[in-house]
Amino acid sequence: MIFSVDRDVLLNQLLIVQKGLPSKTPLPILYAIKFEVNEDHMILTTSNTDVAIQVLVDDHTLSIKQAGKVAIPGRYLIEIMRKITSQRVEFALIEDKLIVIKADRSEFKLRLIDVEDYPDIDFLDLNDPVVLDSVLIKTIIKETNYATANTEKRPILTGVNFKYLDNHLYCVATDSYRLSQKNVKLRTHSKQFDIVIPNKSLDELSKILDTYNDDVELFINPNKVLFKMNKILFQTRLLEGTYPDTMRIIPVEFPVVIPFNKEELLAAVERVSLLSPRDRETNYNIIKMSLRPDRVVEMSSTNNEVGDALEEIIPSSDAVGPVIKIAFSSRYLVEALKSFSSSEVLIHFAGEVKPFVIKGNLDADLLHLILPVRID
Amino acid sequence: MIFSVDRDVLLNQLLIVQKGLPSKTPLPILYAIKFEVNEDHMILTTSNTDVAIQVLVDDHTLSIKQAGKVAIPGRYLIEIMRKITSQRVEFALIEDKLIVIKADRSEFKLRLIDVEDYPDIDFLDLNDPVVLDSVLIKTIIKETNYATANTEKRPILTGVNFKYLDNHLYCVATDSYRLSQKNVKLRTHSKQFDIVIPNKSLDELSKILDTYNDDVELFINPNKVLFKMNKILFQTRLLEGTYPDTMRIIPVEFPVVIPFNKEELLAAVERVSLLSPRDRETNYNIIKMSLRPDRVVEMSSTNNEVGDALEEIIPSSDAVGPVIKIAFSSRYLVEALKSFSSSEVLIHFAGEVKPFVIKGNLDADLLHLILPVRID
Numbered sequence: 001m002i003f004s005v006d007r008d009v010l011l012n013q014l015l016i017v018q019k020g021l022p023s024k025t026p027l028p029i030l031y032a033i034k035f036e037v038n039e040d041h042m043i044l045t046t047s048n049t050d051v052a053i054q055v056l057v058d059d060h061t062l063s064i065k066q067a068g069k070v071a072i073p074g075r076y077l078i079e080i081m082r083k084i085t086s087q088r089v090e091f092a093l094i095e096d097k098l099i100v101i102k103a104d105r106s107e108f109k110l111r112l113i114d115v116e117d118y119p120d121i122d123f124l125d126l127n128d129p130v131v132l133d134s135v136l137i138k139t140i141i142k143e144t145n146y147a148t149a150n151t152e153k154r155p156i157l158t159g160v161n162f163k164y165l166d167n168h169l170y171c172v173a174t175d176s177y178r179l180s181q182k183n184v185k186l187r188t189h190s191k192q193f194d195i196v197i198p199n200k201s202l203d204e205l206s207k208i209l210d211t212y213n214d215d216v217e218l219f220i221n222p223n224k225v226l227f228k229m230n231k232i233l234f235q236t237r238l239l240e241g242t243y244p245d246t247m248r249i250i251p252v253e254f255p256v257v258i259p260f261n262k263e264e265l266l267a268a269v270e271r272v273s274l275l276s277p278r279d280r281e282t283n284y285n286i287i288k289m290s291l292r293p294d295r296v297v298e299m300s301s302t303n304n305e306v307g308d309a310l311e312e313i314i315p316s317s318d319a320v321g322p323v324i325k326i327a328f329s330s331r332y333l334v335e336a337l338k339s340f341s342s343s344e345v346l347i348h349f350a351g352e353v354k355p356f357v358i359k360g361n362l363d364a365d366l367l368h369l370i371l372p373v374r375i376d
Numbered sequence: 377m378i379f380s381v382d383r384d385v386l387l388n389q390l391l392i393v394q395k396g397l398p399s400k401t402p403l404p405i406l407y408a409i410k411f412e413v414n415e416d417h418m419i420l421t422t423s424n425t426d427v428a429i430q431v432l433v434d435d436h437t438l439s440i441k442q443a444g445k446v447a448i449p450g451r452y453l454i455e456i457m458r459k460i461t462s463q464r465v466e467f468a469l470i471e472d473k474l475i476v477i478k479a480d481r482s483e484f485k486l487r488l489i490d491v492e493d494y495p496d497i498d499f500l501d502l503n504d505p506v507v508l509d510s511v512l513i514k515t516i517i518k519e520t521n522y523a524t525a526n527t528e529k530r531p532i533l534t535g536v537n538f539k540y541l542d543n544h545l546y547c548v549a550t551d552s553y554r555l556s557q558k559n560v561k562l563r564t565h566s567k568q569f570d571i572v573i574p575n576k577s578l579d580e581l582s583k584i585l586d587t588y589n590d591d592v593e594l595f596i597n598p599n600k601v602l603f604k605m606n607k608i609l610f611q612t613r614l615l616e617g618t619y620p621d622t623m624r625i626i627p628v629e630f631p632v633v634i635p636f637n638k639e640e641l642l643a644a645v646e647r648v649s650l651l652s653p654r655d656r657e658t659n660y661n662i663i664k665m666s667l668r669p670d671r672v673v674e675m676s677s678t679n680n681e682v683g684d685a686l687e688e689i690i691p692s693s694d695a696v697g698p699v700i701k702i703a704f705s706s707r708y709l710v711e712a713l714k715s716f717s718s719s720e721v722l723i724h725f726a727g728e729v730k731p732f733v734i735k736g737n738l739d740a741d742l743l744h745l746i747l748p749v750r751i752d
Contacts, residue, residue, distance in 0.1 A: 076650065106685070107685070108650075111682060272482075274455050274484075275486075306449065307486040308485040309483070310482070
């Protein structure tokens with residue numbers, strides 16, 4: 001196996017498949033990137049327990065002298081490619097045991113594990129795709145993934161539920177303290193599906209989508225979903241089980257609605273959280289928010305050891321409804337606000353001990369919900 | 377005590393005294409910043425076991441309504457000031473127990489510890505200064521501090537030795553594996569001194585000097601040194617004991633001298649270190665460097681598990697002397713090279729098992745020395 005390629009081209013592809021390298025595995029071969037070098041292209045593959053990634057390299061700078069297969073230690077290979085400054089790099093396999101990498105006056109020899117030990121990766125058949133725009137997928141991940149659970153208490157909650165029905169895509173994430181829900185009407189028609197994708201996989205997919213702007217084809221079976229992006233295959237396992245019905249926890253009547261400038265609200269929440277004590281269960285800062293009789297919103301926190309903080313915010317237009325007082329984890333509100341593109345947000349209150357809902361003026365299809373905590 | 381001041385002005389001064397807050401202390405009052413507010417100025421003080429810092433605030437934006445003294449929890453105060461976006465902040469003391477901080481529509485109340493509990497800080501008398509330029513001090517810290525020891529095996533080596541004699545300032549740092557030495561001729565005359573300043577104190581001083589460009593006055597006694605920068609006092613304890621005589625370990629004859637382009641050498645050392653095994657004692661990567669008969673320099677490393685790396689560098693002009701081969705911790709060379717301003721460096725070799733010396737074309741007064749390790 002002998003080939004040469006532009007360093008930048010190879011590094012970019014390596015940084016994509018890197019996201020499929022395991023951080024820890026009992027199968028050392030998985031620390032390697034599998035190279036399948038054919039006559040006029042090569043295929044790079046990585047996999048771990050969550051995801052498998054494959055990229056096709058057929059760049060015009062790729063010059064293949066001799067085809068072959070090899071599994072190259074991934075971390076070392078990527079570190080070497082990062083530090084190399086020459087334009088081109090050359091790879092040559094020696095006796096199936098060493099790969100020699102040459103770049104200008106640098107030469108690296110890496111010991112190899114037998115490529116035949118690399119497990120077969122079972123990518124789904126490319127039949128009957130669901131087609132989604134890459135920007136839409138990226139936006140949904142940004143808007144929902146933060147609200148997934150990060151403990152394994154209820155494993156199903158560590159993923160985002162994607163449900164497709166009658167031209168609508170319904171996406172929900174919740175850790176049972178807060179929830180994010182995005183409903184999108186799609187122009188294209190597709191078969192029905194209802195899957196839960198692990199949050200870590202979505203994080204990695206989101207990073208890959210940073211450098212990809214085109215349609216993405218989804219292929220789904222009961223255990224896996226494969227995202228096909230032109231020359232990239234990204235496959236992730238799905239979470240097993242039935243996602244809870246979250247619709248019933250979203251209140252339908254909101255006697256109080258308060259409009260805010262998003263940045264102003266965010267800054268005030270962050271300031272008032274500085275001194276606030278932490279919730280026992282979640283370890284997050286608890287703050288109080290109230291609509292006062294003078295129609296000004298007050299946020300406050302009290303910490304017996306440290307002191308008190310108080311913020312007044314004048315709603316960006318008239319608040320609707322009677323006075324109300326509610327307490328919640330400030331971090332939930334901060335994270336919800338940050339996921340909005342909108343400059344104006346509306347907070348809808350159903351009552352002092354009921355979940356409240358945040359919507360944005362420019363994000364009609366997005367809803368965030370936060371459970372309050374009881375105030376003593 | 378009541379005063380108001382521009383937020384930016386106060387924050388800048390707080391970020392200076394912050395460097396004197398302890399990370400951990402059995403004396404909780406030291407987590408506070410002491411404010412002494414007088415008729416037309418105020419003084420802020422912090423201290424820990426290593427350093428004490430005092431700044432004078434007499435900015436024209438400072439408006440004092442009522443003088444007084446108070447000790448305000450430092451970390452909370454600084455976090456609040458960072459998050460405040462209003463131009464002005466107002467401080468008022470309530471019954472010696474609470475400080476109220478107002479900024480636009482924000483109000484913070486912080487509980488206080490009795491300011492009378494704040495220990496008296498014994499700053500040295502401002503008599504008989506040694507005057508040094510701030511840029512010189514900053515440069516010396518950058519060039520030497522990295523070479524100090526970071527373990528307490530020999531506590532004296534955790535500081536930089538500053539010795540003044542006959543218009544010359546001699547600065548040395550070593551961790552007994554490598555050494556940095558800077559000798560400067562001063563225009564001004566001063567009394568003789570020979571002190572060792574802890575590396576952590578020098579790090580903090582260096583950060584303060586980032587925003588100060590003027591003469592610095594040094595006041596020295598056997599236990600402490602006080603750096604006076606216009607409105608800032610920075611005092612640090614000195615390390616006790618006699619600094620070792622390092623002159624005798626610097627070789628005087630160098631049969632081999634090789635000139636390098638600094639950036640090229642640095643990049644090659646970093647690449648060849650990627651695979652190299654670690655030295656048992658220091659946990660640093662060991663690499664080999666040799667001058668070959670063809671007058672090309674070769675660097676290499678071998679890792680039985682991972683593989684080999686090889687770099688060739690053509691000296692920037694002709695190398696002097698016979699062929700030589702030497703092994704050393706690559707990190708020592710990387711750190712030494714990074715501390716030079718020079719674009720060209722000369723490596724002077726005294727022999728295969730003797731320390732080698734690095735000098736720069738633009739840093740005549742600076743010398744770095746590295747001890748080799750034995751090659752099997």
